[in-house]
Amino acid sequence: MKEEYDRNKFCYLYDIEDKNEEEIYCQEIPSSISKIKKLYISTLAMDFPDTVSKKYRIELEKDWINLLPSLDNITSLSIRHRVNQEYFEAICTMKNLKTLFFWTSTVEDINSISKLKNLSSLSLDSFSRLRDLSALKSLKKLRRLTIQNSFKVENYEMIGDLIQLNGLCIGGNFSGPKNLVIESLIPFKNLKELQHLDMSTVSIRDKSYDVLLEMTSLERLDANWRMSDAKRTELKEKHLSLRAGFFVDYDFVKNEFFQDKSW
Incomplete structure (x- = not known):
């Protein structure tokens, strides 16, 4: 089976x-x-x-x-x-x-x-x-x-000082729906211990998505940020630890989950 x-x-x-x-x-x-x-x-x-x-x-x-x-x-x-x-x-x-x-x-x-x-x-x-x-x-x-x-x-940016975090979820109102808008991911770049980041209802104003590559322990990312397919593919290929979450499991081009990854 x-x-x-x-x-x-x-x-x-x-x-x-x-x-x-x-x-x-x-x-x-x-x-x-x-x-x-x-x-x-x-x-x-x-x-x-x-x-x-x-x-x-x-x-x-x-x-x-x-x-x-x-x-x-x-x-x-x-x-x-x-x-x-x-x-x-x-x-x-x-x-x-x-x-x-x-x-x-x-x-x-x-x-x-x-x-x-x-x-x-x-x-x-x-x-x-x-x-x-x-x-x-x-x-x-x-x-x-x-x-x-x-x-x-x-001051959501102060969370970037909590460098001991393994899991972080910040967001807006999922049922609204209403996204929380934060200026940048840059303040979070020192979260080296972070293994799971959930920003499913967050928009990033400056689109500083490359900061994810500095979160070297990150294994799971739940986010549906708008970006080019080329950029999304680049991030997934360059991030050596990232392997799970909506960001990884969902095909944003076909608007469906990848094969064998239906939620």
């Missing part, structure tokens, strides 16, 4: 800590909370039945804010909630977090994230008011970073 092509091969964005540990989904605080390592809190308004009052949801939010700082057992937190500044500050006092996924937030100041010294995976999705990413420089153990649908950020 022919082996099916694995489109997730060489994916270094979601290889999270404790990946074999069961993730516990909840809204209310479970009685087993002190034994959980991977926690998924799903408390957006749409996640509740219509019969649940706004007052109850506000009370539940307060309960989580008060409890989270004491949960030293939690190493992975995914939070499907419109996180405000108070909630964010509470999360940033969790001592042993290694993986942290935010679904949406109104936070403007992320400086407290510097307290999460053990963080290796971070996802900031739909941070509608965030402008400054400078605090991320303090996360020396960070290896995987995703920032999407956060259009007010003014």
